[in-house]
Amino acid sequence: MIFLLIFLNFSFPEEEYLLRASKELKIDLRDLCIDKEGFEIYGYGKFRLKIFDNLIFSPIKLPSYMKIISENILNNSDSLWALGIFSFSRIDEGVRRGLIQKPFKNLIDSIDKIDKNEYLNKLLKEIASLNKIEIEDENLLKGLIFILKGIKIFLKEIDDFRKNLKDEDIEKIIDGLEEKGEDALSNCYIEKLIENTDFKIISRIVADLSYFIQKGIEFLKKSDFKESFELNSNYGKIILGKKENNIYNSPPYLLIIEPDGNDEYEIFFKSSLLNILIDFNGNDKYIGRVATGIGGAGILIDFNGNDEYKGEKICIGAGVFGYGVLLDYEGNDKYVCDSYGEGAGLFGVGVLSDLKGNDYYEGFQGIQGFGFVKGYGMIIDKDGNDVYIARDDTVKYPSPQTEKHNVSLSQGMGFGIRADFTDGHSLAGGIGFLIDGNGDDKYFCGVFGQGCGYWMGTGVLMDFNGNDEYKGIWYTQGASAHFAIGSLLDLNGNDKYLTEMNMGIGAGHDFSLGCLVDYKGDDFYDAPNLSLGSGNANGFGIFIDFEGNDEYKTKGGITLGKANIGIKGSLRNHIKCIGIFIDGKGKDRYYEKFARNKKIWRQKEIDFEKNIGIDF
Numbered sequence: 001m002i003f004l005l006i007f008l009n010f011s012f013p014e015e016e017y018l019l020r021a022s023k024e025l026k027i028d029l030r031d032l033c034i035d036k037e038g039f040e041i042y043g044y045g046k047f048r049l050k051i052f053d054n055l056i057f058s059p060i061k062l063p064s065y066m067k068i069i070s071e072n073i074l075n076n077s078d079s080l081w082a083l084g085i086f087s088f089s090r091i092d093e094g095v096r097r098g099l100i101q102k103p104f105k106n107l108i109d110s111i112d113k114i115d116k117n118e119y120l121n122k123l124l125k126e127i128a129s130l131n132k133i134e135i136e137d138e139n140l141l142k143g144l145i146f147i148l149k150g151i152k153i154f155l156k157e158i159d160d161f162r163k164n165l166k167d168e169d170i171e172k173i174i175d176g177l178e179e180k181g182e183d184a185l186s187n188c189y190i191e192k193l194i195e196n197t198d199f200k201i202i203s204r205i206v207a208d209l210s211y212f213i214q215k216g217i218e219f220l221k222k223s224d225f226k227e228s229f230e231l232n233s234n235y236g237k238i239i240l241g242k243k244e245n246n247i248y249n250s251p252p253y254l255l256i257i258e259p260d261g262n263d264e265y266e267i268f269f270k271s272s273l274l275n276i277l278i279d280f281n282g283n284d285k286y287i288g289r290v291a292t293g294i295g296g297a298g299i300l301i302d303f304n305g306n307d308e309y310k311g312e313k314i315c316i317g318a319g320v321f322g323y324g325v326l327l328d329y330e331g332n333d334k335y336v337c338d339s340y341g342e343g344a345g346l347f348g349v350g351v352l353s354d355l356k357g358n359d360y361y362e363g364f365q366g367i368q369g370f371g372f373v374k375g376y377g378m379i380i381d382k383d384g385n386d387v388y389i390a391r392d393d394t395v396k397y398p399s400p401q402t403e404k405h406n407v408s409l410s411q412g413m414g415f416g417i418r419a420d421f422t423d424g425h426s427l428a429g430g431i432g433f434l435i436d437g438n439g440d441d442k443y444f445c446g447v448f449g450q451g452c453g454y455w456m457g458t459g460v461l462m463d464f465n466g467n468d469e470y471k472g473i474w475y476t477q478g479a480s481a482h483f484a485i486g487s488l489l490d491l492n493g494n495d496k497y498l499t500e501m502n503m504g505i506g507a508g509h510d511f512s513l514g515c516l517v518d519y520k521g522d523d524f525y526d527a528p529n530l531s532l533g534s535g536n537a538n539g540f541g542i543f544i545d546f547e548g549n550d551e552y553k554t555k556g557g558i559t560l561g562k563a564n565i566g567i568k569g570s571l572r573n574h575i576k577c578i579g580i581f582i583d584g585k586g587k588d589r590y591y592e593k594f595a596r597n598k599k600i601w602r603q604k605e606i607d608f609e610k611n612i613g614i615d616f
Contacts, residue, residue: 014063014517017544017582017614024600025610031576033057034540038575039511043483045416045428045456046191047374050092052414052428052458056485056513059540063489063517070435070462070489077353077380077435080301081210083325087349087376088203090431095200097207104215107149116141123148127155127254128233135227143219144240144257150212151255151274155235157205158273158296164196165321170271170295173320177340178313181365181397182372187417187425194347194374197321202348206297206323213299217278225259225280235273245282253277258284262305271295281305283331289315293322293348306331306357316341317379319348332357332384339365339397345375345430353380358439362389365397369412371430371457378433385466386436390445392473399447402501405473406446413449414457418482429457429484440466440493447474453484453512460487467493467521476504478516480539487515494548498526505531506581508539515542522548522586529557530564533581533613537566540578547585554591561613562603574608581613588615 015029022029036057055062076082081098088094097103120141121132127148135141176184231238236252243259249266256265258279265277267288273296277286283305291300292315307328309316317326318341333354335342343352344366359381361368368388370377390410399407409415409432416429434451441463443450450472451461459480468490470477476499480486486508495518499505506516507530523545530536533543536558543561558564561581565572587597594601594613601613 014544015060017584018060018580021580021582021612021614024612024614027610029060032578032580033059034511034513035538035575038538038572039483043456043511044420045426045483047194048428048456049090049431049458051090051431052456052485055458059513059515059542062485062487062513062515066460066462066487066489073380073435074382074437074464077382078327078329078355080214080299080325080327081207083327083351083353084203084206084210084323084349087345087351087378088199088206091199091349091374091376093199093203095204095207097204098211103208103211104146104149107146108215111142111145116145120145120148123152124231127152127235128231128238133229133231137223137227139219140223140225140227143216143223146212146216146219147255147276150209150216151276153212154205154209154274154297157201161198161201161205162295165193165295167271169193170321174270174294174314177320177346181339182346182417187419187423187427190347190373191425191427193321199374202297202323209297213276217301220257220278236275265290269294272298275299277301279303283307285310287311291317291324291326291352293319293324295320296322298322298324300326302327303329304331307333309333309335311337311341313338314340317352318344318350319375320346322348324349325351326353328354330356332359334360336362337367338363339367340370342367343377343379344370345377346372347374349376351378355382356384358384359386361387362391363410364391365407365409367410369432369434369461370409371414371432373416373427373430375430376433377430378435380435382437383439385439386441388434388441388443390449392444392446399474401447401474408445408447408449410445410449411443412451412459412461412488414453414459414484415448416455416457416484418455426455429453429455432457432459434461436463438465440468442469443471445472445476448476450476451478451488451516452476452486453480454482456483458485461489463490465492467495469496471498472500472504474499474501474503477506479504479507479514480512481509482512483510484512486512490518492520494521494523496524499528499531502528503530504528506543507531507534507536507541510537510539512539513542514539517544517546519546520548523550524553525551526553527559528555529559531559533561533579534558535563535577535579535611537564538572538575538577542580544582545584549586549588550583551589552591552595556592560592560595561601561611563605563609563611565606565609573606576608576610579611583615585616
């Protein structure tokens with residue numbers, strides 16, 4: 001089965017370098033990790049995810065595991081059902097639907113033996129109690145049957161998922177997120193809702209629905225779409241559009257299938273069991289809460305055209321106690337929102353997958369691969385020269401670190417709730433994932449972003465190929481804070497990295513793991529204090545650049561492989577803190593006098609501060 005990942009004792013290419021570092025430090029390779037006992041003494045967060053526990057205490061696995069995972073995702077980024085199956089698995093709610101038998105097998109076996117119009121009308125009656133319609137196009141008829149069959153199964157079982165999740169609960173959560181963000185939510189209230197919600201139900205019915213939609217689309221692609229209709233149902237309108245420019249601005253919609261034309265969609269709701277949009281061609285505009293699952297599922301598939309997606313909060317591939325997925329196959333597209341979108345999962349799953357084109361992504365906070373508590377948020381862009389912006393030009397969400405910059409929580413950010421200084425009900429963060437395939441890309445954010453984790457959250461940014469530019473302010477580019485994981489991996493290209501103020505480019509703070517690995521290219525690093533493989537307050541920072549003629553512009557401080565336990569005279573003085581900097585092949589330029597080509601350096605340390613810099 002795709003995406004099945006078994007954690008074995010592989011030998012990784014990074015292990016050779018880290019083994020050399022461990023020998024120089026005179027500690028076992030397996031001890032290059034966050035101290036487990038110290039972590040458990042100081043940290044707590046309910047709903048910790050299995051993959052987090054696996055990697056936080058075995059960081060040597062992280063780069064290669066994330067490469068394996070990312071390659072699998074990228075290779076299946078056009079598969080609706082694979083995206084859902086993988087995403088729910090990462091929040092420990094996976095099901096393996098289709099392993100033994102595809103959900104639609106019985107229908108496939110019987111589709112050519114039945115009266116298809118009669119079967120279609122039977123489905124419509126069960127969903128909407130509608131009058132009969134007749135479809136002549138055989139492929140159109142088959143496509144509608146498969147999609148409506150999947151809808152029927154989903155609607156039959158979604159109530160089981162919602163039985164302990166009332167409409168007033170959903171409205172309370174959405175109102176809170178829209179007005180004040182995640183800080184508006186009561187920790188105890190969210191904790192109880194998550195405990196009383198069976199996420200495996202929506203994981204299962206989303207998988208089955210995705211199978212049926214994909215099979216239905218196979219038939220729809222063969223249709224000439226000469227027929228159209230608009231029907232009402234208790235769950236929203238069911239529309240088969242015409243080949244013309246259409247405007248859809250009277251929700252709710254259960255299903256829209258649009259064959260061609262430059263169309264405009266306006267979708268707004270606080271809670272929706274199911275909404276599906278399938279657009280085959282045209283330069284379209286999507287406004288509002290598209291591809292968003294709030295207490296249900298929202299699915300949008302756009303096959304062709306230069307499209308524009310615009311929303312405010314909780315939109316464009318977002319899931320809140322639900323599943324939202326946006327799959328765009330081709331075109332130079334523009335995605336703009338304020339917060340909680342472009343691949344954002346909050347107590348659910350949100351996915352945005354764009355396969356081809358030079359795309360533009362913009363927002364303020366909780367975007368572009370954001371995973372909140374019990375959440376998985378993922379953005380995938382397979383090909384094109386792309387721009388990712390978490391806006392910092394206007395201060396809308398000021399950061400505690402620096403009020404002149406925004407808290408971005410973007411571009412691969414796993415974020416949890418820290419409550420040790422409030423009600424004590426801390427909740428572990430989810431997983432935020434950004435995967436970019438080919439292209440020369442630009443990434444901009446404020447504070448917290450670009451492969452970053454906070455409070456038992458896991459943030460990953462993976463870029464496979466291209467000459468890329470990364471710019472952030474604080475806690476960026478493989479950085480993490482407070483019992484978390486942040487990692488940035490760039491596989492190829494001449495790249496530029498800039499963290500402007502503090503804590504970035506492979507830095508871990510307070511029992512956190514921060515990791516940046518660049519595999520190939522002549523790279524430039526403009527690094528602040530706490531950077532380039534630095535650990536702080538019992539954290540672990542890893543930096544590895546495998547090859548290339550690189551330049552390291554530093555400004556002093558804790559950098560280039562250094563550890564700093566911080567406050568002296570406490571139990572923390574007896575818990576390890578690690579900083580490792582490694583540069584492989586190439587002729588490099590260093591701004592610090594102690595760092596040189598073909599040299600090993602150690603900076604002043606106490607017993608439990610383990611640090612080393614190596615230039616091979």
